[in-house]
Amino acid sequence: DAGVTQSPTHLIKTRGQHVTLRCSPISGHKSVSWYQQVLGQGPQFIFQYYEKEERGRGNFPDRFSARQFPNYSSELNVNALLLGDSALYLCASSSSLGFGYTFGSGTRLTVV
Amino acid sequence: KNEVEQSPQNLTAQEGEFITINCSYSVGISALHWLQQHPGGGIVSLFMLSSGKKKHGRLIATINIQEKHSSLHITASHPRDSAVYICAVRWAGGGTSYGKLTFGQGTILTVHP
Numbered sequence: 001d002a003g004v005t006q007s008p009t010h011l012i013k014t015r016g017q018h019v020t021l022r023c024s025p026i027s028g029h030k031s032v033s034w035y036q037q038v039l040g041q042g043p044q045f046i047f048q049y050y051e052k053e054e055r056g057r058g059n060f061p062d063r064f065s066a067r068q069f070p071n072y073s074s075e076l077n078v079n080a081l082l083l084g085d086s087a088l089y090l091c092a093s094s095s096s097l098g099f100g101y102t103f104g105s106g107t108r109l110t111v112v
Numbered sequence: 113k114n115e116v117e118q119s120p121q122n123l124t125a126q127e128g129e130f131i132t133i134n135c136s137y138s139v140g141i142s143a144l145h146w147l148q149q150h151p152g153g154g155i156v157s158l159f160m161l162s163s164g165k166k167k168h169g170r171l172i173a174t175i176n177i178q179e180k181h182s183s184l185h186i187t188a189s190h191p192r193d194s195a196v197y198i199c200a201v202r203w204a205g206g207g208t209s210y211g212k213l214t215f216g217q218g219t220i221l222t223v224h225p
Contacts, residue, residue, distance in 0.1 A: 042215030103155035
């Protein structure tokens with residue numbers, strides 16, 4: 001049974017560009033959460049989606065947006081990239097809103 | 113402010129030693145997770161606790177709800193246990209924080225042969 005799949009695994013972008021990160025949850029999981037982990041720190045909550053609706057939003061600027069598709073996969077979009085957006089972006093899926101999280105391996109974004 | 117604090121931040125041990133990592137949080141929670149992160153980033157969920165104690169192999173996790181404190185113990189540590197161990201909590205209550213995990217800063221564990 002496949003785990004949480006994130007793509008791409010690594011990405012280099014230039015300041016001002018836009019990026020889209022993708023996450024496929026475990027089959028049967030309806031909730032997807034996104035986290036940003038800056039080097040040396042714990043992950044910070046960005047968004048949670050459940051049944052295609054946004055159910056939680058962290059303290060991130062409007063440049064960050066996300067959506068969940070009918071098959072429960074999700075995209076995280078970041079516009080007007082800044083150097084400070086360089087981080088590991090983690091996706092976690094769960095069958096319900098708050099229990100039994102499974103994490104993906106993350107997408108490492110470098111903004112130059 | 114809802115906070116999660118871990119200690120120690122760095123831990124070095126010799127193979128075979130008993131290891132304890134601590135996690136304290138500020139307000140009521142509905143669940144606490146212990147996670148393991150290896151270099152390269154992938155996170156593995158070790159335990160989810162809402163009360164008491166859980167054991168899996170050489171790993172033991174305990175939680176004291178009244179004291180708002182949890183510990184992760186590793187018995188007979190091994191170099192392959194070297195990783196970052198992270199405590200994360202799901203706060204009690206709803207609202208926009210519902211379902212959100214708040215993470216501690218992590219404990220970097222290095223076990224030498």
